[in-house]
Amino acid sequence: MNRFEWTPEYSVDDAEIDRQHAELIAIIDELATQLHGEGPSDGARSVFDHLAHYVTTHFAYEEERIARAGYPDDKIAAHQAEHNAILRQVQEFERVFESGDAAALQEMMPFLYGEWLIHHICGTDREYVPWLTAAR
Amino acid sequence: MTPRQGFERVSPNDIRLGEPLPYAVYDGSGMLLLQAGFVINTVKQREVLIANGCFISNDTHHPKAAYPTLPVASVSEEHSSFEMFDLLKLRLKRTFDLYKHGHLGDEFVPRIEGIALTIQEACTHDTDSALANLHLDYDSSYAVIHHLQAAMLCELIGKKLGVPDESRLPLIKAGLTHDIGLLDIQDTLDQQLAPLTPLQRERIHRHPIESESILTSLGVRENTWLDPVRHHHERLNGTGYPDGSSGDAISLPTRVLAIADIYSAMVRDRPYRKAMVSTEAMRKLMLEQGSATDSRLIGMMIKEIGVFPPGATVRLANGEIAVVKKRTVNTACPLVFSFVRADGMPMLTPAQRDTAHEPCRIEGMVPFSSHRGAVVVLRGLWNRH
Structure with a gap:
């Protein structure tokens, strides 16, 4: 059984963003499995690289999509700021992988799960749903 | 499972x-x-x-979280006021978020009251740690830190003026909410490098009135809370807004909030300028605001928080960079811990220095932004272990 799985409850009423969120959650789930082992492994590193790459594309798509749906400029700016903060943190963890600091690596799951899944996907991302629905 | x-x-x-x-x-x-x-x-x-x-x-021996173990100086006092302010940042952020999303009805006033009481408690328990927490913050949003710092300065100056505990509370609450009328555009303002648009200028000019009416709609009835909010941009010489009041028409609590607001805005990074170190901000307040603000109150604030406030980073005569840990009776000679050696190398363990002793005399302040990398080690000086 997977730890984290996308369910229709997470839906933001846009099939493509939903697909990307499902993929992201699947990557986070895989990373959790890898990280729960004995410290930094090559497997964890390559899953993480995939995540870092995937998220850049996803954020760009999402920002473009909500702008097209008429999401107000100030809200887009705030959303982008949150994306940028996540990207900065992702870069920070790239450095942690480089340094092989096992203790610092343990902070990755609370970040991915708390800040990203709970606060962002289940929080901030929900705020644009009415705009996407209205634009359909 | x-x-x-x-x-x-x-x-x-x-x-x-x-x-x-x-x-x-x-x-x-x-x-x-x-x-x-x-x-x-x-x-x-x-x-x-x-x-x-x-x-x-449920195993107390289970490692709670795997933080890297960092060397810290051995300071034995308890520092709960420092940690209390970490929680206050979360609580105020949460309150603002709920307000922004329209999820707060009757809950707003009790939430702000709870935060105000905790500020009073933290300042009474250990003012140095409370001051240090906000000066050492590097990642909270401007809106959160600015309101908390203004509220704390209101509390400290109010206390110095001899205002009793319960009468200081409305002013702390005013400090916590005085710019609420700008919250919806604060994130945009925080990132904007371009000059303000006419609409934004208009919003800024109107924000004291806007803040007052938002607070009223959220159930605030106390005039001692609403009045300083509406008038915190009035100036003694009549050049302020929204009502252009002057002199005695501006109440004492409002003057206190005006100074707390200006100071706490000056010492934070803004998109269009770097933060000023606190000595610079205080000098600027004294020189430029002479006829506009109450200089007696500015003097009182400087005396209260110190020329070099806790959390400030300073350069010592011996070339080391240190952080101010505690004020002492001599405002020019606080207790400090060096964390960067004279040759520029970071110290693994911060070392206490006596600034009354010539080689360790404080030569001046340096911006915290130049030493952000040391924040974990520095915060360790205040965290309990």
Whole structure:
């Protein structure tokens, strides 16, 4: 059984963003499995690289999509700021992988799960749903 | 999922929305999901967390969170006021978020009151740690830190003026909410490098009135809270707004809030300028605001928080960079801990220095932004171990 799985409850009423969120959650789930082992492994590193790459594309798509749906400029700016903060943190963890600091690596799951899944996907991302629905 | 030994399931009722988690949360396999202090905001988020398995460790020997162990100087006092301000940042952020999303009705006033009381408690218990926390902050949003710092300065100056505890509370609450009329555009303003648009200028000019009416709509009735909010941009010489009041028409609490507001805005980074070190901000307040603000109150504030306030980073005569830990009776000679050697290399363990002793005399302040990398080591000076 997977730890984290996308369910229709997470839906933001846009099939493509939903697909990307499902993929992201699947990557986070895989990373959790890898990280729960004995410290930094090559497997964890390559899953993480995939995540870092995937998220850049996803954020760009999402920002473009909500702008097209008429999401107000100030809200887009705030959303982008949150994306940028996540990207900065992702870069920070790239450095942690480089340094092989096992203790610092343990902070990755609370970040991915708390800040990203709970606060962002289940929080901030929900705020644009009415705009996407209205634009359909 | 069956929990591993040493863990017990958390009931959904134990997770209070909008409150920092009092413990770290693990999944059924013992993997750390959320650090203590994380805030769950919505019912949906709580449902997701419960669905993912939500357990706490009931083994006190279980490592709560694997933080890298950093060397810290051995200071033995308790520093709960420092930690209290970490929680206050979360609580105020949460309150602002709820307000922005229209999810706050009657709850607003009690939330702000709770925060105001905690500020008073933290300042009474250990003013140095409370001041240091906000000066050393590097990642909270401007809106949160600015309001907390203004509120704390109101409390400190009010106390110095001899205002009794319960009469200071409305002013702390005014400090916590005086720019609420700008919250919706604050994030944009925080990132904007371009000059203000006419609309933004208009919003800024109107924000004291806007803040007052928002607070009224959220159930604030106390005039001692509303009045300083409406008038915190009035100036003694009549050049302020929105009403252009002058002199004695501006109440004492309003003057206190005006100074707290200007000072706390000056010492933070803004998109269009770097933060000023506090000595520079105080000098600027004294020189430029001479006829506009109450210089007696500025003098009082400087005396209260010190020329070199706790949390400030300073350069010593011997070339080391140090952080101010505590004020002493001599405002020019606080207790400091050096954390960068004269040759520019970081120290593994910060070392206490006596600034009354010539080689360690404080030569001046340096911006904290140049030493952000040291923030974990510096915060360690205030955290309990």
